[in-house]
Amino acid sequence: MSTTRIDAGSTATRLLRLVLPVHDARSRIVSHHQLMDESERRLCSAAHCGVQTVETVAARILDNAREYHRWEDEHASIMKRIAGERRRETQKIALLDASLALVHRKAFFEHLRDRQIRGDARRRLVSLFFSHRDYETAVVAEHGNYLRSAASYLCSSYVGRQLLLDEIFDEPLTQYEDLYTEYFRTFCDSALLCDSDPMAACVRPLVLPLKRQVNEYRTALLALTQSTSGIWRRPALPRHG
DSSP: OOOOOOOTTSHHHHHHHHHHHHHHTTTSOOOHHHHHHHHHHHHHHHTTSSOHHHHHHHHHHHTOHHHHHHHHHHHHHHHHHHHTOSSHHHHHHHHHHHHHHHHHHHHHHHHHHHTTOOHHHHHHHHHHHOTTSOHHHHHHHHHHHHHHHHHHHHHHHHHHHHTSOOGGGTHHHHHHHHHHHHHHHHHHHHHHSOTTOTTHHHHHHHHHHHHHHHHHHHHHHHHHTTOSSOOOOOOOOOOOO
């Protein structure tokens, strides 16, 4: 009994190539090379995306060879941990965990920028978080950390959507970032208030509840990566005030 071989250029083979990758795309693991290629593509496109803060971050990295190579080394290390996972589900968990850490790392300088904190208030916050460094050294170092972390976050959330095909890296991750920003802002505001300031009694009681909410969100996000339903259920947040 003879067997019929399918020619590589046959219609059947071409159809199989169109159909099979769709199934495989949600199950196969992603390589380090793919993660880095998509990250670099995202960073280049971000430099012309029309959002000023995003364009500034991307341009500062891309236009400075030293900063670019430093970012590339750090980002490659992050992506290596994701690529090292041998199952698709654990790659998602590792990438999400890395993305959450990047949200935390970039929060300090974003807070200084968004709240336009200057002078003594800035010095006090820098001293609070980086007491082991002198002021000037800490500011320069943390600005660099912010740029590299913000650039990597742009890439990690993008590759989560594009390569791992998971919507958790879209709105749910953005919601977490917004909540963490609120918590971090409240914590810093509380730290700058004197005990005699009337606002202290209003702001400080919010810090711990917000921290609990951040932890609940993180737990819910990580649980979603292992959920069979794939449905994001935002944790109920109590109203303040």
